[in-house]
Amino acid sequence: MADDTAARHADHLGMPTTTNIIETRGVTKRFGARAAVIDLDLTVPRGSAFGFLGHNGAGKTTLIRMLLGLTNADAGSMRISGRPVPEERAAVLARVGAIVEEPHFHGHLTGRENLRVIAAVRGPEVRGRIDGALRRVGLLDRADDRVRTYSQGMRQRLGVARCLLADPELLILDEPMNGLDPGGILEFRTMIGELTGEGRTVFLSSHLLDEVEKTCDAAAVIDRGRIIAQGPISELVQDEHNEIDIGCDDRHAALDLLDGHPSVAAAYPTPDGIRVTMAGIDGAAAVNARLVTGGVLVSRLEPVRESLEQRFLEMTSRVGGQA
Amino acid sequence: MTLTVARQMIGAEILKVRRNRGVIAFALLLTVGVVVLLYGYVAIQHSSNPFQNEPAGGTLGMHRGIRDLGEFFGMLAAVLIGAEVGTADLSSGVFRDLVTTGRSRLALFGVRLPAAAIVTLCLSAAAYALVLVATFVFADGTPTPGLGLILQGAGWIALANVVVVALAVGVGSLTGSRALTLTAVIGWQAIVTNLLVNVSSLGSARNALLTPALTQIMPLNLGSSDHPVIMATGVAVVVICAWLVIPQLVGAWRTRTRDA
Numbered sequence: 001m002a003d004d005t006a007a008r009h010a011d012h013l014g015m016p017t018t019t020n021i022i023e024t025r026g027v028t029k030r031f032g033a034r035a036a037v038i039d040l041d042l043t044v045p046r047g048s049a050f051g052f053l054g055h056n057g058a059g060k061t062t063l064i065r066m067l068l069g070l071t072n073a074d075a076g077s078m079r080i081s082g083r084p085v086p087e088e089r090a091a092v093l094a095r096v097g098a099i100v101e102e103p104h105f106h107g108h109l110t111g112r113e114n115l116r117v118i119a120a121v122r123g124p125e126v127r128g129r130i131d132g133a134l135r136r137v138g139l140l141d142r143a144d145d146r147v148r149t150y151s152q153g154m155r156q157r158l159g160v161a162r163c164l165l166a167d168p169e170l171l172i173l174d175e176p177m178n179g180l181d182p183g184g185i186l187e188f189r190t191m192i193g194e195l196t197g198e199g200r201t202v203f204l205s206s207h208l209l210d211e212v213e214k215t216c217d218a219a220a221v222i223d224r225g226r227i228i229a230q231g232p233i234s235e236l237v238q239d240e241h242n243e244i245d246i247g248c249d250d251r252h253a254a255l256d257l258l259d260g261h262p263s264v265a266a267a268y269p270t271p272d273g274i275r276v277t278m279a280g281i282d283g284a285a286a287v288n289a290r291l292v293t294g295g296v297l298v299s300r301l302e303p304v305r306e307s308l309e310q311r312f313l314e315m316t317s318r319v320g321g322q323a
Numbered sequence: 324m325t326l327t328v329a330r331q332m333i334g335a336e337i338l339k340v341r342r343n344r345g346v347i348a349f350a351l352l353l354t355v356g357v358v359v360l361l362y363g364y365v366a367i368q369h370s371s372n373p374f375q376n377e378p379a380g381g382t383l384g385m386h387r388g389i390r391d392l393g394e395f396f397g398m399l400a401a402v403l404i405g406a407e408v409g410t411a412d413l414s415s416g417v418f419r420d421l422v423t424t425g426r427s428r429l430a431l432f433g434v435r436l437p438a439a440a441i442v443t444l445c446l447s448a449a450a451y452a453l454v455l456v457a458t459f460v461f462a463d464g465t466p467t468p469g470l471g472l473i474l475q476g477a478g479w480i481a482l483a484n485v486v487v488v489a490l491a492v493g494v495g496s497l498t499g500s501r502a503l504t505l506t507a508v509i510g511w512q513a514i515v516t517n518l519l520v521n522v523s524s525l526g527s528a529r530n531a532l533l534t535p536a537l538t539q540i541m542p543l544n545l546g547s548s549d550h551p552v553i554m555a556t557g558v559a560v561v562v563i564c565a566w567l568v569i570p571q572l573v574g575a576w577r578t579r580t581r582d583a
Contacts, residue, residue: 068422068423069422069423069425070419070422070423070582070583071582071583089425090425090426090427091425092425093423093424093425094424094425096423096425098420098423099420100419100420100423103420104415104416104417104419104420105415105417106339106411106415106417107415108342108343108344109338109339109342113338113342114417116335116338117335117338117339117417118420118421118424119331120328120331120332120334120335121328121331121332121335121421121424121426121431122424122426123328124325124327124328124331127331162420166424
């Protein structure tokens with residue numbers, strides 16, 4: 001459904017309706033002897049909210065800067081909406097809105113005037129979108145105040161309004177939730193949902209892993225310039241150990257009953273029950289039956305689901321250990 | 324880039340300068356303010372002792388006003404505005420956001436000079452209008468200029484201001500620093516040039532300096548006697564063209580290659 005909406009939106013914009021809006025192959029960027037991005041393959045599905053995760057210095061902003069033509073790649077190829085960049089960057093970027101690192105403005109101009117400056121550069125048809133963009137990010141009331149009086153959160157929202165002037169099919173937002181209070185983050189999350197609902201793609205780099213998990217459909221993890229995982233969030237956080245938490249009244253009896261059970265690889269007590277590492281994918285029902293028939297009262301049985309943050313730390317520390 | 328887009332972009336550049344109260348206030352002071360102060364001062368001197376002090380107006384007064392606007396205070400205003408326009412996007416960090424629109428960097432650079440020149444010429448025109456008023460009001464019986472001389476004066480001020488504003492825009496786009504640009508251009512034009520002009524051992528190499536070239540084609544040519552460097556008018560035109568074009572080429576190159 002989202003793909004259909006995205007394709008219709010892209011078609012309406014006169015852009016190629018490719019399945020993936022960003023595709024990079026073998027992209028490498030070096031700063032002297034240091035490689036910032038190494039042989040990077042990234043695929044961002046059209047119409048998704050895509051999280052781009054990595055520690056500071058992992059290469060997130062470098063990739064974004066290459067995609068936007070702010071700096072050149074040393075090797076590899078990049079395509080946005082099916083078109084090669086930087087070769088066709090002018091045509092591609094006409095439908096891309098981006099905030100790199102943090103939004104910058106002319107502090108002595110008002111919010112509306114800052115948008116007028118960008119509208120003038122983008123083209124004559126863009127000026128008519130200024131009020132709509134300001135309204136959408138909730139800044140219409142403050143549009144005629146000088147930007148130097150804006151809070152960090154207001155600047156972030158004005159940055160998004162500036163992106164919306166392009167009527168973008170792709171928004172590239174680098175750490176957009178920095179400086180936002182909890183209410184602002186919630187509003188931002190809602191807005192990203194609305195944007196993807198319209199068929200736009202939001203490419204979001206962030207340190208706020210919890211927010212990425214709540215906001216994005218898919219993500220990629222970059223560490224020391226290499227992509228180490230990418231895919232739907234549900235797959236990224238999937239517990240590869242296949243563990244289940246069992247709430248029960250007698251932990252010792254439960255552990256005794258499961259000792260040597262063919263479906264159980266390991267089991268250990270937790271504060272309110274036990275955690276069982278399954279030997280295979282199935283077996284939870286057999287474990288439950290064994291406990292109940294053995295006289296243990298089972299109050300809860302649920303698969304262990306790691307947070308994106310836990311998975312991120314596991315993945316990045318694993319790579320670090322290999323280095 | 325279409326003409327409509329170019330016009331809009333120039334308008335946006337003008338908006339950025341126009342809304343910068345500090346720059347506009349200083350530029351006004353250096354143009355309109357200086358004319359009011361200088362003519363007022365000379366007029367008061369003349370009225371207090373007409374035999375000792377010449378009148379503020381007349382052809383001689385106009386010549387003084389033209390030099391102030393083209394060579395001295397008007398030049399400072401042009402540098403101020405050119406430095407602001409040349410560095411505003413870079414120093415604020417907005418340049419990166421402009422580049423990410425997909426608009427070519429050369430287009431982003433190309434609208435800076437027209438915008439800076441328009442703002443500078445508006446201020447110079449206002450100041451020159453005051454000069455003309457004072458020329459006739461305070462003539463006190465001395466000869467007054469004809470229309471041809473008035474137009475020549477306007478043209479020379481415009482040329483001098485545009486060349487200096489082009490220099491400031493080019494250097495500003497090269498350095499990205501307003502403070503550095505102001506220091507470099509004002510230092511060069513106001514101090515270094517005046518020192519070099521008086522180093523006779525440099526000989527005809529001094530012809531390459533901007534100020535003597537501008538003085539060479541100044542209306543009335545009363546200024547040439549103040550400068551030890553005399554050159555052919557053709558040479559002066561070539562030198563002025565070089566000062567107009569080379570900083571623009573350097574600024575365009577840096578804008579195109581700068582890591583945004």
